Amino acid sequence: MSEVLILGIIVVAVLAFFNREWIKNRFFPEEKRNYTIDDQFNSEKRDREKEIDRLLGKMGKNGVNDLSEKDRKRLDELSRK
DSSP, rough: OOOOOOOOOOHHHHHHHHHHHHHHHHSSOOTTTTHHHHHHHHHHHHHHHHHHHHHHHHHHHHHHGGGHHHHHHHHHHHHOO
């Protein structure tokens, strides 16, 4: 019985070794596999637009006075890009 168990463990280890790329891709996929420069640019642009929308929404409630000095500077930086 113990020989069969040892043989089974060896077979599983060998199969896992030869299929390690499939196992890695199946259980631990890379999120940004084909991330091009255009994808990165578009992602950064969406992030900037979300932050601008957040700041403008905050400003829309009570006007410019509702923004802190830090928020005003950040909005100015984002509007220049």
